[in-house]
Amino acid sequence: MDYLITLAILIAIYVILGASYNLVIGYGGLSTVAHPIFFAIGAYTTGLLSVNVPELPAVVNVLLGMVTAVVASVLLAGSALRVSGDYLLIASLGFQLGLLQLIKNLDFTGGPGGLSAIPSTILGAARGPAFLAITGAAAVACVFIIRAIVNGPYGRAISAMRDEELAFTALGRNAMSMKIAIFAIGCGMAGGAGGIYAYYFQYISPDQFEVLASATILTMVVLGGMGTPFGPVVGAILLLAIPQAITFLQLPPAIMAPTQGIIFTVLVLVFLYLRPAGILGNKARAI
Amino acid sequence: MTEILRVEGLQKRFGGIVVSDNIHLTIGAGEILGLIGPNGAGKTSLFNLISGVLRPDAGSIFLNGQKIDGAPLYKRARMGIARTWQNMLLFRTMTVLDNMLVGPRDYAGESVTRLAFGRAGVRAAEAAMRARAMGILGRMGLESTASSMVVDLPFGQQKLIGLARTLMNDGPLLLLDEPMAGVEGAAYETMQRVVRQEAASGRAVCVVEHNVSFIRDLCSRAVFMANGKILQDGTVEDLIASATLTELYFGV
Ligand SMILES: Nc1ncnc2c1ncn2[C@@H]1O[C@H](COP(=O)(O)OP(=O)(O)OP(=O)(O)O)[C@@H](O)[C@H]1O
Ligand SMILES: [Mg+2]
Numbered sequence: 001m002d003y004l005i006t007l008a009i010l011i012a013i014y015v016i017l018g019a020s021y022n023l024v025i026g027y028g029g030l031s032t033v034a035h036p037i038f039f040a041i042g043a044y045t046t047g048l049l050s051v052n053v054p055e056l057p058a059v060v061n062v063l064l065g066m067v068t069a070v071v072a073s074v075l076l077a078g079s080a081l082r083v084s085g086d087y088l089l090i091a092s093l094g095f096q097l098g099l100l101q102l103i104k105n106l107d108f109t110g111g112p113g114g115l116s117a118i119p120s121t122i123l124g125a126a127r128g129p130a131f132l133a134i135t136g137a138a139a140v141a142c143v144f145i146i147r148a149i150v151n152g153p154y155g156r157a158i159s160a161m162r163d164e165e166l167a168f169t170a171l172g173r174n175a176m177s178m179k180i181a182i183f184a185i186g187c188g189m190a191g192g193a194g195g196i197y198a199y200y201f202q203y204i205s206p207d208q209f210e211v212l213a214s215a216t217i218l219t220m221v222v223l224g225g226m227g228t229p230f231g232p233v234v235g236a237i238l239l240l241a242i243p244q245a246i247t248f249l250q251l252p253p254a255i256m257a258p259t260q261g262i263i264f265t266v267l268v269l270v271f272l273y274l275r276p277a278g279i280l281g282n283k284a285r286a287i
Numbered sequence: 288m289t290e291i292l293r294v295e296g297l298q299k300r301f302g303g304i305v306v307s308d309n310i311h312l313t314i315g316a317g318e319i320l321g322l323i324g325p326n327g328a329g330k331t332s333l334f335n336l337i338s339g340v341l342r343p344d345a346g347s348i349f350l351n352g353q354k355i356d357g358a359p360l361y362k363r364a365r366m367g368i369a370r371t372w373q374n375m376l377l378f379r380t381m382t383v384l385d386n387m388l389v390g391p392r393d394y395a396g397e398s399v400t401r402l403a404f405g406r407a408g409v410r411a412a413e414a415a416m417r418a419r420a421m422g423i424l425g426r427m428g429l430e431s432t433a434s435s436m437v438v439d440l441p442f443g444q445q446k447l448i449g450l451a452r453t454l455m456n457d458g459p460l461l462l463l464d465e466p467m468a469g470v471e472g473a474a475y476e477t478m479q480r481v482v483r484q485e486a487a488s489g490r491a492v493c494v495v496e497h498n499v500s501f502i503r504d505l506c507s508r509a510v511f512m513a514n515g516k517i518l519q520d521g522t523v524e525d526l527i528a529s530a531t532l533t534e535l536y537f538g539v
Contacts, residue, residue, distance in 0.1 A: 153412075156381070159380060159381060160378045160381065162380075163378040163379050163380055163381065164376045164377070166372075169361045169364075170339075170340070170364055170370060171392075171452070171455075172362075172364035172391075173361055173389070175361070
C-alpha cells in the first residue's frame, strides 16, 4: 500500500513536470533542457529552508521554492532570449550542468551526498494519503491552469507567436515578454513540484536532477501528446506505471530487469508508431 | 492635410548594399501614396525601417509629429503603424477568425493576470473583438471563411485576409507591401475598394506595388525608388511620363 502511494505521488510529481515542460516546449516552442534543475531549485530551496529555518511553515517553504525557480528562470530566459531562441537551448544546458555542479560542490547543500533530514511535516499513518492528496491536487491544478492558459485568448497569442513571430510582434505583441512569462510559469511549477518532492521523500541528492531527467520528462510529453493539455498526464502515468506493472509479474530478478527494459521500449515504439503526435495528439497533424 | 508620417534622412546599408540612402518622405492623413521601383530597390526595407523591423544607421521617423526612433516593433504597432507583408505571414495553424483576433493593437484578453482575475472582462473584450473582426471580414466578403484554416483558402483570399488582419489595427498609418501580387478578379476589386475606404476614413496609406495600373487608379501621388534612393516624388502621371524612370523600371 505504502509502495502504491509512493508510486502515485511520484506520478503526480511527474504530471506537474511533464505538463509544465509541455507548456514551455510544446506550446511556447522554447527549447530548454533545464527543467530538472528548476525542479532541483525548488527542492533545494524548500529543503534548505525546512532544515535551517524550522519556524517557517511548509507551505511558505514550497512557495519560496517556486519563487526562487521563477526568479532564476526569468534571469535565464531574459538574458538568453535576447541573443536568440536557439541560444536558450545552449544557455539552459549550461545552466543545468553548472548549477548542478555547484550544488555538488557546496557544503551547505550537502554536496554529492545530498541533503537529508528534511522534516516530515505530516506525521502518523495519514502521512502517505495526505501527501498524495496534496500532490494530486497540485497536479490537477497545474494541468487545468495550463489548459486555461492555452485555450483562451492568451493561448491564441501563443500559437500565433509560434507560427509567425515577426507578424505577431508587428501586430503589437511583445513576443519576448510572452516567452519569458511562459518559461517562468513552467519553471515555477517545476520548482513547486520540487518542494513537495523534498518534503515527501525527506532526502534529495544531485543525481535526482541530472540533465538526463529532461529526456524522461520529454518522453512522457511526446508519448502522451505534445501540445495537448492532458497528454503529459497520460505520458507520466504510462511511463511510471508500466515498469511497475511489469514488476508484478514476479519474474526472477535476472530476467526482470532486461524484460522490463525490452517491454518498455517496445511499448514506447509501438505507441509512437501508431500515434506519432502522441496518444492524445491530433493524428492528422503529426504527418 | 495633416501630416501623419515624416521620414528624415533615413540611412541603412547591409554590407555593400545601400537599401535606404538619405530618404525623406511625408504622408498625410487621407492620402494614398504609391511606392514603386524595381526589385531590390529598397521598398520593403523602407517599410521595415518605418515599422521598426530594422534599425536605421541614421535618420529619424516621426508619427503624428512624435519621434519614434527608440520604439521597438511591437510598440510602433501599438502607436498605430499597421502593415502587411509581401509574403503575408499568416498564422498557418489558425483559423481566419483567430488570425484576425491577434490583430488589435492592445487587447486585454491576452494577459496572464487577466486570465486569473478578470474572466468576465476577457469575455466581454473577446465578444467585442469578434464583432469587429466579423465586420471587417464582412466588408471584404470573407465572413464565410471565418472558421476555415487560412492554409486551406485560395491565394487571393489569403492576401485579403492578410489585409483584414492588419486592419484590426486601427492606427493612423497603413503600409501595404504588394497587396495585389498574385491577386485577380473579385479580390482585386475588393482590395481597391477597401484601400480607398481606409484612406477616406482619414488614415495615411502607403502602397508598394508593381502593378502600375493599381497605383494609377488609387494614388494621386507616387514615389519612385531605385538603389535605396528616391528618384522622383510627384504625381503618378509625371512618374509614368518620365523617360529615365521608364527606362529604369520598365526596362525599355
Ligand atoms: N535583412 C537583410 N539583410 C541583408 N540584405 C537585405 C536584407 N533585407 C533586404 N536586403 C537586401 O536589400 C535590397 C533591398 O531589398 P528590399 O526587399 O527592400 O527590396 P524591394 O524594393 O522590396 O524589392 P521587391 O520588389 O523585390 O520586393 C535587396 O538587395 C535585398 O537583398
Ligand atoms: Mg519588397
